[in-house]
Amino acid sequence: MVNKWEKVPKEALEKDKVMRRSLTYWEDAWRRLKHNKLSMLGLVTIILIFMTAVFGPMFSKFSYEDQNLDFGNIPPRMEIYKVTDxxxxxxxxxxxxILVSEKGELQELLEPLKTDLAKGQRVYNIDGREVVLDFSNVKKLKKNPELKRFEVIVDGETRDIYKKVWNKTNIFGTDAHGRDMFIRVLYGARISLLVALMATIVNFFVGVIYGGVSGYLGGRADTIMMRLIDLISTIPLLLYVILLMVIIEPGLKTIILAMGLTFWVRMARIVRGQSLSIKEHEYVLAAKTIGASSRRIIMRHIIPNAMGPIIVSLTMMIPSAIFTESFLSFIGLGVSAPQASWGTLASDALGGLRTYPYQLLFPAMAISITMLAFNFLGDGLRDALDPRLRK
Structure with missing residues (x-):
């Protein structure tokens, strides 16, 4: 009788078997996050912003409060005229x-020998040469826009623009008081990131614990705790800031305190929803059965298993905190001069927007880039920490 059954060798069973190390939840999340190019771009941008804000001012010869009225409102790119070699x-x-070098370094504000406002002229002496700044065409520009706003005349000869150079002394230009815009933008980053950090800490330690306790306890305790949150959230943040300014002086402390009173509310609601779901899982019921305390169950089981949504929410709330601080500073409820915040820089730039647009451009770009970076990172974390998307 022919045997139709043959035992398969062990080697044949295992030759197509793919062996790899089992990944933990966080290792798998990091693996998936690395494949999201926008999220990694956001993460790298955030790291660069932090590093620049912390260490950038150390390598500058200017401070955020140093003033030089001679060099007020100097743009980052200049048109220069050649007088001598x-x-x-x-x-x-x-x-x-203003006397500058060929490379674009600011040297000296020249004092005119004679000023004739009736003719629209100023006369200077530079190394024995008579230099006339003729701005008599200003009154005619409305009727004839093709005219030049001014002319530079050296020893009777009209000079054209020699070339355009970047401002090597103040790479972002200066404001109306001659303060370096680059350093002020960096200090603005410090203030905005400090506010974001404080909002994150409050969200984590107040909102997470409050929401976890509320969801775990349930019943009447949950109802009372949620009604308290509803009461806090009905009062606008702006009103909190104004009320606090009556009690304490306006500034960064007022903004941080006001945001600390209100920003944790949304996080508490998110964690409460997670807690209501997680507390019905078998491992929580098993912990109750063996006599674990409520504190241990919340801290060791509920909150750690809700860390995915918590981290995503924290990441998405940071740009909201930055924008809120910038808005409050923009309307005059933030830091006061000479301190620099992105919102105050934008507010100060409004008066000369048409003439000096760069003063608004740089703080606006800083706010936009930072918020985009955090939003990209938050979107990537949301996908990476969702176990349903695991491949």
Whole structure:
């Protein structure tokens, strides 16, 4: 009788078997996050912003409060005129002559020998040469926009623009008081990131614990705790800031305190919803059966298993905190001069928006880039920490 059954060798069973190390939940989340290019771009951008804000001012010769009124409202890119082989002029929008180097380093504000406002002229002496700044066409510009706003005349010869150079002294230009915009934007990053950090800490330690306790206890305790949250959330943040300014002086402390009173509410609601779901799981019931205390169950079982939504929510709330601080500073309820915040920088730039648009451009770009980076990272974390998307 022929045997139709044959035992398969062990080697044949295992030759197509793929062996790999089992990944933990967080290792798998990091693996998936790395494959999201926008999220990694956001993470790298956030790290660079933090590093620049912390260490950038250490390598600058300027401070956020240093003023030089001679060099007020100097743009980051300048049109210079050649007077001699070593002397170059930049003509300010306010018709002031500033001596610069060929590379774009600011040197000196020149004092005119004679000013004739009736003729629209200012006369300077540079290394024995007579330099006339003629701005008499200003009154005619409305009728004839093709006219030049001013002319630079050296020893009777009209000079054209020699070239455009970047401002090597103040790479982002200066504000109306001659303060370096680059350093002020960096200090603004410090303030905005500090507010975001404080909001994150309050969210984590107040909102997470409050929401976890509320959801775990349930019943009447949950109802009372949620009604308290409803009461807090009905009062606008702006009203909190105004009320606190009556009690304490306006500034960064007021904003941090006001945001600390209100920003944890949304996190508490999120964690409460997670807690209501997780407390019905078998491992929580098993912990109750063996006599674990409520504190241990909340801290060791409920909150750790809700960390995915918590981290995502924290990441998405950080740009909201940054924007809120910038808005409050923009309307005058934030930090006061000479401190710099992105919101105050934007507010200060509004007066000269048409003439000096760069003063609004840089803080606006800083706010936009930071918020986009956190939003990209938050979107990536949401996908990476969702176990249903695991592949």
């Amino acid at each position: 070593s002397d170059y002029l930049y003509i300010h929008a306010e018709y002031k002559a």
